[in-house]
Amino acid sequence: MFLKRWSVAIAIWCLFVGTVGAGNASPTPMDFVKERIDQIITILNDPTYHTPGQKGSQRDRIWEVSQPMFDFKEISQRTVGPKWDLFSEAEKEQFTHVFSSFLGNTYIDKIQGEYHNEQIVYLKELVKEPLALVRTKLVRESVEIPIDYRLRKNDNQWKVYDILVENGVSLVQNYRVQFRSILEKEPPAELIRRLEQKLQEQNQALQ
Amino acid sequence: MKNRSFTSIALFTVALLFLIGCAGATRSGDRGTPGELPSDPESSLSASTSEGENQLSDEELLLLEDDSDWNDGPTEEIYTVPDPIEPFNRVMFTINDKLYLWIMIPVAKGYAKVVEPQIRTGVKNFFFNLGAPIRIVNNILQGKGKAAEAEVARFLYNSTVGVLGFGNPAKHHDGLNPDPEDLGQTLGVWGIGDGFFLYLPVLGPSTLRDTVGFVGDRYASPVGFVEPMELSLGLSGYNVLNTLSFRTDDYRTLKDAALDPYVSFRNAYIQLRQSKLRR
Numbered sequence: 001m002f003l004k005r006w007s008v009a010i011a012i013w014c015l016f017v018g019t020v021g022a023g024n025a026s027p028t029p030m031d032f033v034k035e036r037i038d039q040i041i042t043i044l045n046d047p048t049y050h051t052p053g054q055k056g057s058q059r060d061r062i063w064e065v066s067q068p069m070f071d072f073k074e075i076s077q078r079t080v081g082p083k084w085d086l087f088s089e090a091e092k093e094q095f096t097h098v099f100s101s102f103l104g105n106t107y108i109d110k111i112q113g114e115y116h117n118e119q120i121v122y123l124k125e126l127v128k129e130p131l132a133l134v135r136t137k138l139v140r141e142s143v144e145i146p147i148d149y150r151l152r153k154n155d156n157q158w159k160v161y162d163i164l165v166e167n168g169v170s171l172v173q174n175y176r177v178q179f180r181s182i183l184e185k186e187p188p189a190e191l192i193r194r195l196e197q198k199l200q201e202q203n204q205a206l207q
Numbered sequence: 208m209k210n211r212s213f214t215s216i217a218l219f220t221v222a223l224l225f226l227i228g229c230a231g232a233t234r235s236g237d238r239g240t241p242g243e244l245p246s247d248p249e250s251s252l253s254a255s256t257s258e259g260e261n262q263l264s265d266e267e268l269l270l271l272e273d274d275s276d277w278n279d280g281p282t283e284e285i286y287t288v289p290d291p292i293e294p295f296n297r298v299m300f301t302i303n304d305k306l307y308l309w310i311m312i313p314v315a316k317g318y319a320k321v322v323e324p325q326i327r328t329g330v331k332n333f334f335f336n337l338g339a340p341i342r343i344v345n346n347i348l349q350g351k352g353k354a355a356e357a358e359v360a361r362f363l364y365n366s367t368v369g370v371l372g373f374g375n376p377a378k379h380h381d382g383l384n385p386d387p388e389d390l391g392q393t394l395g396v397w398g399i400g401d402g403f404f405l406y407l408p409v410l411g412p413s414t415l416r417d418t419v420g421f422v423g424d425r426y427a428s429p430v431g432f433v434e435p436m437e438l439s440l441g442l443s444g445y446n447v448l449n450t451l452s453f454r455t456d457d458y459r460t461l462k463d464a465a466l467d468p469y470v471s472f473r474n475a476y477i478q479l480r481q482s483k484l485r486r
Contacts, residue, residue, distance in 0.1 A: 106463060106464045107464070110456075110460050110463070110464075113456075114456050114460070126267055126271055128271055131271055132271070133267065133270055133271040135267075140453070141324045141327075141328065141453055142324065142327075142328035142331060142332075142453065143453045143454060148270060150270075150271070164270060166479055166482065167266075167270075167482045167486070168266075168269075168270055168478060168479075168481070168482030168485070169475055169478040169479050169482065170478065173285060173474065173478065174465075174471055174474050174475055174478070175466075175471075176285070177285065177287070177470055177471075177473075177474040178465060178466050178467045178470045178471055178474070179466070181467065181470055182466070182467070194466065195466070198466060
């Protein structure tokens with residue numbers, strides 16, 4: 001009798017600890033990406049933002065949700081490449097700030113303008129600590145676009161540091177080649193200035 | 208007679224250059240040939256999680272590989288193609304840009320408004336199906352027997368069950384969706400380098416090797432054999448318009464996201480072709 005009750009207690013305890021344990025386990029890279037993207041889609045579909053004049057606040061909200069998904073410091077370093085060493089500490093910070101704002105503006109505006117309930121299919125995740133690759137596919141009418149997220153684990157937290165479109169076209173590499181051609185002729189300050197100028201143009205256009 | 212066919216081929220090529228567009232560096236690997244259907248090695252909606260199932264293919268390993276050599280000194284592992292005629296290419300880029308933004312994209316948008324997606328998808332499938340013989344030949348030339356067989360099977364299946372290729376029932380079968388191969392890739396597999404970068408009128412980004420391959424593929428395309436020539440050109444042009452109608456916003460997206468659009472398109476094209484060569 002006692003034994004039976006004891007075993008039930010243990011069973012319940014195991015169950016409880018099990019669920020709590022599962023809850024505490026850090027999410028897999030795919031869960032992490034999916035959770036964030038689902039949140040963004042929720043905001044996109046939210047009727048509150050479908051009234052005129054709400055585009056700006058919707059953009060801010062998407063930015064808020066998507067920011068934790070990316071490691072902008074890592075993205076900035078990789079985008080600049082070996083020339084990162086030429087940047088002073090202040091310039092590194094400036095660059096990271098202006099480049100992440102530029103990316104946010106560019107892509108959030110696109111997503112807002114072009115999202116029409118496309119389906120996102122999560123194909124698989126590949127983990128090779130501290131790196132991971134989450135493979136997804138954007139399904140639109142009859143066009144499918146493969147999109148892969150490269151993640152890196154820092155302080156026990158997965159963050160995206162590069163996005164690959166069409167099976168291997170890296171966004172980071174694309175920007176790196178563009179910035180490299182500028183940095184070959186100009187100092188880092190000039191690259192930052194040009195990004196800031198572009199950012200201003202964007203902000204005016206988004207007003 | 209012989210003269211006439213030569214003239215018609217020459218005319219055909221020139222006119223094609225004017226009719227065929229390829230959306231910048233978007234899905235352009237199959238430029239001018241029927242709209243490419245994405246191949247998905249696994250159409251399962253479920254994710255394979257847990258380390259046990261993580262069997263990495265070579266290609267995936269490459270995608271996963273950390274390119275953290277950015278701080279390993281001055282050398283970088285980025286594949287680039289020489290661009291000796293950059294000033295000319297940049298002029299072409301500007302001309303194409305206007306052609307796209309002012310003419311081709313508005314026309315494709317109007318067409319997409321009028322014609323239902325189902326019909327446009329059918330048209331796309333039809334042209335893609337017509338390209339099967341060329342892809343089969345290129346697979347054989349590259350020694351990809353399995354993919355060639357898959358292409359043959361898909362061609363037969365979509366031509367019959369898919370009603371002359373308007374439908375694409377093969378899409379839902381694993382193993383019937385090999386990556387599309389073209390002559391540019393075949394030449395690459397044979398060890399011929401890219402040569403140099405070219406920005407072609409209307410066609411957009413290319414390299415010397417891929418341009419040669421493109422002309423060869425066009426020459427073997429069934430659409431090229433349609434008589435009279437005007438009809439053949441009309442068909443090619445229509446196919447291009449139809450393909451573009453699915454991706455009218457992509458060109459702008461890419462352009463707006465760049466600090467130097469020309470360099471961005473060049474790199475995106477080279478990266479895309481490299482990834483196709485790997486597969």
